[in-house]
Amino acid sequence: MKFIPLIIRNVLRNKIRTLFTGSSIAMSLFLVVLLYSFLMIQDEILEATKPYNRIMVTNVQGLTGNLPIAYLDRIRKMDEVRSAIPFSWFGGRYREETIPFAQFGTDSKYVTDVLQEYKVPDDQLDAWQADKTGCVVGALIAKNKGWKIGDKIPLKGDIYPVDLELTVRGIYDGDSTVDREQLWFHFEYMDEALKAKQQPMAGNAGIVMLRAKSGPIMPELMEKIDKQFASSDAPVRAMTEKEFQQSFMEMMGSVKFFINVISGIVVFSLLIVAGNTMAMALRERTREVAVLKAIGFGRGTILGMVLCEAVIIGLLGGVAGALGAKLLFATVDFSRWLTGFGFLYVPWRTALLGLVLAGFIGLASGIIPAWRAAQLSVVDGLRKIV
Amino acid sequence: MIPIKYNLRSLWARKVGSLMTIASTGIAVGASVFALGLSAGLDQTLEVSAGPLDIIVLRQGSSSETASGVSEAVAREILALPGIATDQQGRPLAAPELVVVTYLPRRGNAGSANVTIRGALPVSRDLREGMKVVEGRDFQPGLREAIVSRKLAGRFEGLGMNEEFVVQDKSFKVVGLFEAGGGATESEIWTDQKVLAQVANRTGGTSSVQIRAASKAAQETLLNHIKADEQIALKAITEVQYFADQAQAGLVLRLLGQIIAFFLTIGAMFAVANTMYGAIATRAREIGTLRSLGFGRGSILTAFLLESLVLCLVGAIVGCLASIALTKLFGGQSAGTMNGVTFTEIVFAFSFGPNVLMKGALLAVFLGVVGGFLPALRAVRMKVVDALREV
Numbered sequence: 202m203k204f205i206p207l208i209i210r211n212v213l214r215n216k217i218r219t220l221f222t223g224s225s226i227a228m229s230l231f232l233v234v235l236l237y238s239f240l241m242i243q244d245e246i247l248e249a250t251k252p253y254n255r256i257m258v259t260n261v262q263g264l265t266g267n268l269p270i271a272y273l274d275r276i277r278k279m280d281e282v283r284s285a286i287p288f289s290w291f292g293g294r295y296r297e298e299t300i301p302f303a304q305f306g307t308d309s310k311y312v313t314d315v316l317q318e319y320k321v322p323d324d325q326l327d328a329w330q331a332d333k334t335g336c337v338v339g340a341l342i343a344k345n346k347g348w349k350i351g352d353k354i355p356l357k358g359d360i361y362p363v364d365l366e367l368t369v370r371g372i373y374d375g376d377s378t379v380d381r382e383q384l385w386f387h388f389e390y391m392d393e394a395l396k397a398k399q400q401p402m403a404g405n406a407g408i409v410m411l412r413a414k415s416g417p418i419m420p421e422l423m424e425k426i427d428k429q430f431a432s433s434d435a436p437v438r439a440m441t442e443k444e445f446q447q448s449f450m451e452m453m454g455s456v457k458f459f460i461n462v463i464s465g466i467v468v469f470s471l472l473i474v475a476g477n478t479m480a481m482a483l484r485e486r487t488r489e490v491a492v493l494k495a496i497g498f499g500r501g502t503i504l505g506m507v508l509c510e511a512v513i514i515g516l517l518g519g520v521a522g523a524l525g526a527k528l529l530f531a532t533v534d535f536s537r538w539l540t541g542f543g544f545l546y547v548p549w550r551t552a553l554l555g556l557v558l559a560g561f562i563g564l565a566s567g568i569i570p571a572w573r574a575a576q577l578s579v580v581d582g583l584r585k586i587v
Numbered sequence: 588m589i590p591i592k593y594n595l596r597s598l599w600a601r602k603v604g605s606l607m608t609i610a611s612t613g614i615a616v617g618a619s620v621f622a623l624g625l626s627a628g629l630d631q632t633l634e635v636s637a638g639p640l641d642i643i644v645l646r647q648g649s650s651s652e653t654a655s656g657v658s659e660a661v662a663r664e665i666l667a668l669p670g671i672a673t674d675q676q677g678r679p680l681a682a683p684e685l686v687v688v689t690y691l692p693r694r695g696n697a698g699s700a701n702v703t704i705r706g707a708l709p710v711s712r713d714l715r716e717g718m719k720v721v722e723g724r725d726f727q728p729g730l731r732e733a734i735v736s737r738k739l740a741g742r743f744e745g746l747g748m749n750e751e752f753v754v755q756d757k758s759f760k761v762v763g764l765f766e767a768g769g770g771a772t773e774s775e776i777w778t779d780q781k782v783l784a785q786v787a788n789r790t791g792g793t794s795s796v797q798i799r800a801a802s803k804a805a806q807e808t809l810l811n812h813i814k815a816d817e818q819i820a821l822k823a824i825t826e827v828q829y830f831a832d833q834a835q836a837g838l839v840l841r842l843l844g845q846i847i848a849f850f851l852t853i854g855a856m857f858a859v860a861n862t863m864y865g866a867i868a869t870r871a872r873e874i875g876t877l878r879s880l881g882f883g884r885g886s887i888l889t890a891f892l893l894e895s896l897v898l899c900l901v902g903a904i905v906g907c908l909a910s911i912a913l914t915k916l917f918g919g920q921s922a923g924t925m926n927g928v929t930f931t932e933i934v935f936a937f938s939f940g941p942n943v944l945m946k947g948a949l950l951a952v953f954l955g956v957v958g959g960f961l962p963a964l965r966a967v968r969m970k971v972v973d974a975l976r977e978v
Contacts (some may be wrong), residue, residue, distance in 0.1 A: 228854035263690035451698025470614035
């Protein structure tokens, strides 16, 4: 403990070098924390949806298959089902935007029960239910696009050959794990428009989302749903919300693998950078270390002091990089530029992971220089001219 | 001018430090090139997919074949339009094609994804430059047989030679593997149109009409003609435009690549600066000597900037080579992601073209100059007397 001032002195001895090494670590860790946040948010969201016991039903052929809307009533009648809604991806174009945001055709009566953590004020919910062409939007997307209640949102059909002219009747909100970038409209509105055009696509719910009465009955219920429609024209597959979201991540393909590769490379690179710094620092201090040893400092003490110094430098970078990322994403709202692939924030877990990683990088980078300093022979060290 | 040999020798004299710096710049540049190569590969795949004279006809409002639909009667009308190129037998080079999506498991338990199946006509083949069956044979019309892109075959269960996969509840046999010059066709399964229409309940209609125009002028006329016909409610766009729109699908990857390159480069810049500061501090006397021999401030500055440039360029070359070699070694020739427009898997090869390598080189130069500038400035500012006196 009494050596702490000495260690800090050593850290601050060459301020520019410490600053640069710390900055190098900070920059790279910022990147790693950012990349991992992308992955970890998915996990955090999945975890948060667990208490709601939601099940997604699609055609066996996946999202592009047909799921007749008539199935919805049959699913609702099952004893284990608490509530169920259609959840049709519309994928329409808004103005000149090329990538569609999430728009779902659903059932205004049950949506707030199935998606309970999505909060819509009661009066707004009533207003939506009263307006056939009304819609409800997430708080985040409403902010980014500047939508207020009463605004018109025209959507040009892409997957479906009909256009929708929607009016914002409500804005839902929720905590950070809730996707607040969706738009909900009445499934009926879209379906009637399709029927009017005599489109064969009419009557397709695409996805039915339901809420089971309790968690333990879910596997049984999913099996029951699969069986019930197995021999129909459109056999279905039921999966938990978690499985459904994961299948989406899987469709993104190798992204996860690349994030792991890049992060691994970055950490390795940081080991070299920090190791080089510590080696340089100790090369300059060879004589000093010899003096310390000559006046009675033990090997263990020298080793510990150098390692401490390395860890402090690593952590300095970690605090700036990992906590910096956390802070930046907590204060600045980047969602405006990130529409299309969800919302990004830095979970505490990721920030702490970054910090631990920084400490580890510091420690590992200090091992060789510290070992060499500890092994230094006093006579050679004193004689050495750097 | 101080001869560059002096700098090279100095780098050699401090091997470990130099090597470490080379390694850290190499990793930064290599990883950036890796990430940039990924998104460039996706762009390139979509780019080479487009024939300059080709037109694709879709339902009005839809932006991809998977979401489009064209009735048989209308398709026949379009085939009769003037301005379509013909083959030697005088048949029009145009084909109504059916696109169906199926959900298949990836090999190695890596989840499932949507895969595009194209119901093709014999003429469809002529509309794809460089498409050829490289293993096995072509599918026979009327049978549930299919040919699969060689790249796709390695990535999904049931798509290998002689394997079987399921569409709706009918199984198809893979009888051949094809290559198609690296374009988007290499993310597809091809089978007979009639068979696919039956299996997928899509008889009486197709997804799109692919047309090759006879000339640039004819292309313009065809586009306008189809657009002007409000009855059929179709949109015609050049294939170039069609794939350029889909390049949006690579947005996530491109953004990712740029973010990675940005942060790693800045991070490595600090490391370079550190090394150069170290180098200059230990060589204070040398610098003093050089100055007293008559070398000016300018030449000292250039010398040290050159030294840091050399470090970074060597690092960049090592990094690029390692990145390319590792990608080749670990089967990175083919990567896959979801096309955000069609929601189907798109398979592409990494592309380390001149464009990407140029960016890598630029990063290295940036690293060298910016990272080396402050330290070099310090070397210049040293007073000769102090420098000579330093231990």
